[in-house]
Amino acid sequence: MDEFEPNIIGFLCNWCSYAGADLAGTSRIQYPTNIKIIRVMCSGRIEPVFILESLKKGADGVLISGCHFGECHYKSGNYKANRRIKLLKKYLKEMGVDPNRVRFEFVSASEGHRFADVVREFVEELKKIGPISLQITP
C-alpha cells in the first residue's frame, strides 16, 4: 500500500506568509505537494468555520500562517487569529479530533526557507497522526 499522503489546506495571509511562499517559489525551494494554499488578506480573517469546513470536507490538516507578532499588516490580526485558534483546538479535542491537525505559524515575506520547513514538518506530523475520518452518523 502506498504511504499515506495527508491533504492540507493552508490559509496564508497576503502580506507575509503568502509572500513567503512566493519567495520559496522564486528561490526554487522544494517542499511536498500536500499543501494547497488559499490566500486571505489577514490571518485575522480566519473563522473557525473555515477550519472546520476543511476538516469536514476531508483535509487531514489545516495550516494557518500569518505575520510574526508585531509585524501584522493590520497591526493585530495575527493576535486575534492566535486566540481563536487556541480556543478552537480545545474544542477540537473535545470533539475527538487531534488538535495537532490545526497548526498556526508565523512566516514573514522574507522567510521562504521557513515556509518550506513548516510545510515539511507539518506533513511529517500528519503522517504520524494519520488520515482524518469524521464519520457523521445518520
Added chain:
Amino acid sequence: MNIGVYVCECGINIAATVDVGKVVEEAKSLPNVVISRLNKYTCSDPGQESIKKDIIDFNLDRVVVASCSPRMHESTFRSVVEETGVNPYCFEMVNIREHVSWVHSNKEKATLKAIDLVAGAVARAAFLEPLERKEVDVIPKTLVVGGGIAGIQSALEIANNGFQVYLVESSPSLGGRMAQLDKTFPTLDCSACILTPKMVDVARHPKIELLTYSEVEEVGGYIGNFNVKVKKKPRYVDIEKCVGCGLCAEACRLKGKVLNEFDENLSKRSAIYVPFPQAVPLKYTIDPERCNMLKFGKCGSELLCVAACERDAIDFNQEEEIIELDVGTIVVATGFDSFDPSTEKKYGYGESPNVITGMEFERIANAAGPTEGHLEINGKEPKKIVFIQCVGSRDKDGNEYCSRVCCMYTAKQAHMVRDKIPDSEIFVYYTDIRAFGKGFEEFYNRVQNENVIYLRRELNDFIQIVHNGSAVMVKAEGHPDIAADLVVLATGLVPRADSKDFAKTLNISQSADGFFLEAHPKLRPLDTFTDGIFIAGCCQSPKDIPDAVAQASGAAVKATIPLAQGKVVIEAISAVINEDLCSGCRICEKLCAFSALEFDSENKIMKVNDVVCKGCGSCAAACPTGAISMNHFSNKQVIAQIGGILEKRRSLIV
C-alpha cells in the same frame, strides 16, 4: 454563469513540472466552465487577447487564470477583464508557478495539485461579486524621511516637480553619512564639496519644509491621505534667533569635554553644538544628555552660553512639540548604521587606538576632522598600514550579505594613505575584490599600481589582531605576521538599530537581513507592500552614492505619480454589515485596529467607514450573528474554494 479558465505554460516555467494540457482538460468538466484554454504566456498580448475575445464570444462573466502569483500579475489581468466589460473583482487567479511548478519536481503530483487549486478557484469564482472601487483625492504633498543624500535627492526632485515636501531628519543637520566622508570613490570628489550645495538647495527651496532634529512618531491613513505625527525635539535654542555664530559653544563650560559623534567620537565638542561647520540649518542644539543645566538644573554660578549669546536665543524652557502633517505619499530614506567591530574579539577593536573603522579613517583623513586631515594615531604618523576587508559582511553566522562599498572605499583609503604618506607600506587583506561599478575596476587597478600590496585570505581563515605596545600585530593564516602602526577595518553597513520599530510605524516589511523590503526585487524595487510608501538608499540595502541617488530620484518619481494624478483608486476589499442581522453587540468595534466600525446608537447597529476599513476581516471572523461579510473574502467564497480544492482531489484518488 459562464466561467473561462486560462492555464499558462509560462514558457517551460510551469509546463516543465505541470501537465498543463491535463489541467485544461480537467477544468472543462468543472461546474460553470464554458471554455478552458492553454496559453504559452497568458500575460503576453496574444494571451490577453484570447481572454478578451472569449469574454465576448462566450459571454464570460467570470475569468480564472492559472499562472504565476497574483502578487505578480493580478492587476494585469484585472485590467484585461475590466477593459472588456467584466468587473475586475470577477477575476480569480491561481498560483501554479510559485506555489506549484517552482517548488515541486514530481510532475504527476504537481499536476494533481494544480488541478485541485484550479477547481478551488472555479468554485470560488462562482460566488465572486462585482465591486466598485472608490476614488479618493490625493493630498498633493510628500513626506521624505531621512536627510542623507538619498532623502535630499528625493526631496529636491519632488519639490522641483512642483509639489510640497516635508523633509524630516532626526539629527540636528542634513547631510547624513555622506557628510562624514572625506572623499568618494572612484572619482575622488571631495564629499562635502558635492553634498553641501545640495543641502543648501533643500533649505532654500520654497517647496520644501525642513524639519531637522525631528522624528516620525506615527503614520496613519492610506495612500493619498496619510496622517503623520512628527516629534520635534527641543533644541533649547530658538532657531529664529540663532545665527550660528558659535559664541555659545566657545563659552560652554563643557567645551572640549563632550564626545563628538560626527567625528566618530575621535574629537570633543561642547554641550551646545552644531554637528559640523557646514551644517544645514546652521543652528545650535543643546545636548540634553550632557548639558549641566538640563541634567542638574544648574551650571556653575552662571549660564555661560546664555551670557555669551548676543541674540538671546537660548531657551531652556523649550519643550517637545508634536506636529501633524497630512501627505499623499511618503519616501523613506533613513540610511544605515555602521557595523560595530567590537562585537568580534579577533579584530582587537576598542583595545588599541591603532585599530580603527573605515568611517573613523574618513574623519581622520578629513581636513575638518579631529586631526585636521593629518593621518596620525596618538600624534604619530603611521608607516605600516593594514586594511582588512569584509568586517561584519559576508559572514554566514552574522551578516551574510556583501556590503558592496567596502572594497572600493578601502581602495580609495589606500590611495589616500599613499597620497598623504608616500613612503608608507600598505597592505590589504581581501577575499574577493568586488569592483563592479562604473570606473571601479580601473580605480582598483590604479591603486594596485600605487604599490599597495593586496593579500588574499579566505573568509573563514584565522585572523587575529594583537595589541602590542604602540603598534599592533596582525596575524593572518597563511601570511607572515605584520607589525602595523595602523589597522583599518572595512566595516560593513547594517540596518539601523531602529529599523524594526520604524518598519512597524510605517507598516512596511523588512527582509531577512533587516533592511526594508521592496515590493518586488526586480520590478518594484522602490515600492513597499504599503501603497504610497517608497524606499530609497541604504535603508533598502547597502549601496554606494550613485546608486542611492539614482534610487532616490526613482522613488521621487514614484511618489509624485499619485500627486500628479490627483486621485487614487482604493481597494474595494472592505467589511459590509447586514443591518438586518447586526444585533449591535459591538464585539467587532473593539477588534478593529483602525476604528473603522462605529456604533449607530439610534438604530443600535454598527456602521463601517469603508475608506478607513483596510479589509483585514478580523471583525467578520468574530461576528456572532454573521452580520459582517468581507467583500471578496466572504464565507461563501472561501468555503466554496475549500470545497473545490478538496472534492476534486477525492474524485481523483477514487
